Amino acid sequence: SAKVIAIANQKGGVGKTTTAVNLAACLGQAGRRVLLIDLDPQANATAALGLTPDRINATSYRVLLGESPIDAALVRGVSEGLDFVPSDRDLAAAEVELVQVERRETALRRALAPLRGAYEFVLIDWPPSLGLVTLNALAAADSVLIPVQAEFFALTGLSHLLNTLALVQRSLNPALRVDGALLTMVDTRATLNQQVVADVRRTFRGRVFASVVPRSVRLAEAPGHGKPIHVYDPKGRGAEAYAQLAQEVLRLAGAD
Amino acid sequence: SAKVIAIANQKGGVGKTTTAVNLAACLGQAGRRVLLIDLDPQANATAALGLTPDRINATSYRVLLGESPIDAALVRGVSEGLDFVPSDRDLAAAEVELVQVERRETALRRALAPLRGAYEFVLIDWPPSLGLVTLNALAAADSVLIPVQAEFFALTGLSHLLNTLALVQRSLNPALRVDGALLTMVDTRATLNQQVVADVRRTFRGRVFASVVPRSVRLAEAPGHGKPIHVYDPKGRGAEAYAQLAQEVLRLAGAD
Numbered sequence: 001s002a003k004v005i006a007i008a009n010q011k012g013g014v015g016k017t018t019t020a021v022n023l024a025a026c027l028g029q030a031g032r033r034v035l036l037i038d039l040d041p042q043a044n045a046t047a048a049l050g051l052t053p054d055r056i057n058a059t060s061y062r063v064l065l066g067e068s069p070i071d072a073a074l075v076r077g078v079s080e081g082l083d084f085v086p087s088d089r090d091l092a093a094a095e096v097e098l099v100q101v102e103r104r105e106t107a108l109r110r111a112l113a114p115l116r117g118a119y120e121f122v123l124i125d126w127p128p129s130l131g132l133v134t135l136n137a138l139a140a141a142d143s144v145l146i147p148v149q150a151e152f153f154a155l156t157g158l159s160h161l162l163n164t165l166a167l168v169q170r171s172l173n174p175a176l177r178v179d180g181a182l183l184t185m186v187d188t189r190a191t192l193n194q195q196v197v198a199d200v201r202r203t204f205r206g207r208v209f210a211s212v213v214p215r216s217v218r219l220a221e222a223p224g225h226g227k228p229i230h231v232y233d234p235k236g237r238g239a240e241a242y243a244q245l246a247q248e249v250l251r252l253a254g255a256d
Numbered sequence: 257s258a259k260v261i262a263i264a265n266q267k268g269g270v271g272k273t274t275t276a277v278n279l280a281a282c283l284g285q286a287g288r289r290v291l292l293i294d295l296d297p298q299a300n301a302t303a304a305l306g307l308t309p310d311r312i313n314a315t316s317y318r319v320l321l322g323e324s325p326i327d328a329a330l331v332r333g334v335s336e337g338l339d340f341v342p343s344d345r346d347l348a349a350a351e352v353e354l355v356q357v358e359r360r361e362t363a364l365r366r367a368l369a370p371l372r373g374a375y376e377f378v379l380i381d382w383p384p385s386l387g388l389v390t391l392n393a394l395a396a397a398d399s400v401l402i403p404v405q406a407e408f409f410a411l412t413g414l415s416h417l418l419n420t421l422a423l424v425q426r427s428l429n430p431a432l433r434v435d436g437a438l439l440t441m442v443d444t445r446a447t448l449n450q451q452v453v454a455d456v457r458r459t460f461r462g463r464v465f466a467s468v469v470p471r472s473v474r475l476a477e478a479p480g481h482g483k484p485i486h487v488y489d490p491k492g493r494g495a496e497a498y499a500q501l502a503q504e505v506l507r508l509a510g511a512d
């Protein structure tokens with residue numbers, strides 16, 4: 001049954017959506033059956049896959065609130081081997097309805113239950129927040145993959161995130177694991193990035209993926225064309241990094 | 257009495273904290289009396305000014321909850337002409353306590369009331385979120401300055417943010433104005449950035465500041481040294497851009 005991986009970090013703009021979209025697409029291209037769920041009301045992953053509102057039937061929020069079954073929200077074949085559940089902007093309303101914390105925790109787990117046999121991986125793209133609501137939804141994940149932008153604020157946020165995940169493990173989801181930290185937006189010429197990469201590798205209490213995502217303007221251009229990186233710029237360093245990461249994630253899942 | 261400017265955008269990592277810290281420091285260096293409030297539980301602005309927990313007495317969350325008067329939380333003279341109210345990481349607890357929306361709305365306004373005569377500008381650094389809680393706190397601001405990273409996701413988020421601010425104007429704070437959008441992290445050599453800059457200037461319903469913040473690794477290094485950019489790299493393009501922005505903000509405030 002599927003491994004559910006949350007791509008999470010409460011720090012904004014560290015590459016969660018870019019990683020969720022491209023890792024999901026690479027795993028699909030490697031022949032696995034993958035589902036990507038956009039759980040961010042900003043709907044960046046939805047836009048990054050070129051989906052316009054007319055192609056969206058139901059969204060992850062409607063599914064979460066139990067108003068729509070998950071298969072009614074599926075957009076099949078957004079990329080090879082990849083199905084997708086889009087999100088939409090209806091933030092204010094959803095926040096109000098989702099405050100009933102208990103329903104939220106079981107809602108995502110229940111919504112995913114019928115599909116766990118249909119996929120090998122379910123990836124979830126998160127908003128930049130760690131409020132009560134998001135924390136409870138982490139109860140539905142098997143593991144967390146943490147994109148970390150190789151700059152100063154990364155270090156302070158990482159230890160806070162690990163403390164929070166330990167809290168979730170104790171109170172909500174003892175089976176939740178941390179697959180590891182993924183260094184992103186690394187400019188090999190910038191000493192700041194190299195310093196933070198070295199610091200994270202030295203101090204992070206857990207795995208740091210060997211794959212490092214370079215700073216590459218192609219990765220920032222791809223969403224504007226609605227394509228994952230391996231379609232938009234298959235020979236580039238961005239596609240290479242995410243293909244390597246997919247191999248590491250496959251090895252990790254195989255080892256489980 | 258002070259002009260209260262919220263540095264807000266729900267998209268993560270667009271330069272809110274970098275702008276809040278450096279604009280506040282530049283206004284202070286220009287001879288104005290400025291207060292910067294870190295309203296983000298991630299406490300990046302607090303770290304960027306080199307403040308460690310031992311120098312923090314009370315925080316913005318304690319002030320917001322009415323547990324501490326604002327002057328007990330003040331760290332005076334973090335930079336020339338600049339006082340500061342730090343934040344801390346106690347996110348989970350604060351989220352729970354702040355759900356009582358009504359108290360939150362008047363809390364920030366009341367907390368700021370005794371200080372409005374002591375400063376000319378009060379800048380507020382926001383978390384990357386637009387939930388019920390943050391929306392209500394916008395009721396305390398006079399205006400919003402919106403940092404916009406010159407990349408693909410900027411455009412989709414901007415229209416959503418403007419709709420949300422219109423909602424706040426109608427329901428909570430009719431006097432709330434949008435000072436304008438500030439383009440950030442612009443790499444003049446990258447066509448993607450140039451395209452988004454042109455798109456924002458063409459489509460944004462409101463002012464786009466003439467000042468553009470370039471992508472400069474010095475701006476990312478400065479927080480690691482606990483210094484604003486005009487102290488860390490006074491002759492650089494980052495310091496120049498934020499000094500220009502300070503002049504635009506002063507002209508705008510003078511025109512009011």
Ligand SMILES: Nc1ncnc2c1ncn2[C@@H]1O[C@H](COP(=O)(O)OP(=O)(O)OP(=O)(O)O)[C@@H](O)[C@H]1O
Binds near residue numbers: 012016126184
């Ligand atoms: N390796 C990279 N090289 C260059 N640009 C990148 C890279 N990764 C991401 N970007 C760009 O940086 C910006 C932030 O990335 P992204 O939106 O994926 O972060 P995020 O963590 O999902 O943000 P949020 O917290 O708002 O959800 C986007 O404009 C994206 O296109």
Ligand SMILES: Nc1ncnc2c1ncn2[C@@H]1O[C@H](COP(=O)(O)OP(=O)(O)OP(=O)(O)O)[C@@H](O)[C@H]1O
Binds near residue numbers: 384
């Ligand atoms: N003009 C710039 N050039 C280079 N790096 C920058 C620039 N502005 C900000 N940065 C860096 O980009 C990252 C994101 O910036 P910042 O933390 O200010 O954004 P934010 O909007 O406050 O993020 P969040 O949504 O998490 O609060 C930081 O590592 C910062 O040092």
Ligand SMILES: [Mg+2]
Binds near residue numbers: 016017040044126
């Ligand atoms: Mg995202």
Ligand SMILES: [Mg+2]
Binds near residue numbers: 383
């Ligand atoms: Mg910030």
